[in-house]
Amino acid sequence: GAVVSQHPSWVICKSGTSVKIECRSLDFQATTMFWYRQFPKQSLMLMATSNEGSKATYEQGVEKDKFLINHASLTLSTLTVTSAHPEDSSFYICSAEGLAGASYEQYFGPGTRLTVT
């Protein structure tokens, strides 16, 4: 079935540095990829939507210059957290939307735990 991978699964970085997270759809081509953020005991918060070859659409309140999204191909999207600060520490999850039969389904990656010290 449809598999989405994320790398790394966890990362610790120092304040002020940048971190890149990769999201790959392994066995299907993703028309659209999504990036979410999840705080402890809370639901998913959509950060941005990206389509291959075009600029990402950011949700209200999400800083596009801080969270850089690149959707290089139909199987790869990256999220770069620039000049990370402790408040950026969170669980980041990507998802990919792909055609499953006659309909589109959304499949999630395993998530990346970011800790900024």
Add this chain to the structure above:
Amino acid sequence: EDQVTQSPEALRLQEGESSSLNCSYTVSGLRGLFWYRQDPGKGPEFLFTLYSAGEEKEKERLKATLTKKESFLHITAPKPEDSATYLCAVNNFNKFYFGSGTKLNVKP
């Protein structure tokens, strides 16, 4: 405004005690309603997609149903391994809206 509300927030069941989780939604147009299971520290795992009122889908001990205003996730004779947070989401042809989830705890 499009939104999704899940209830209850938390549910504790004894093993074998069947119950239902609710997902109420208001949306301008429904492309699909999705159920996911999420274990702590992991990404959501896809369970079902429902597209129209009256549709039902089953998988092992889980059965999802859909009306024009809400969806239910029925859990029959749950086991401890069914313990997780269950998320509901709707797609209005533009974006996904997630509920806050129901945390299910099944005790042996």
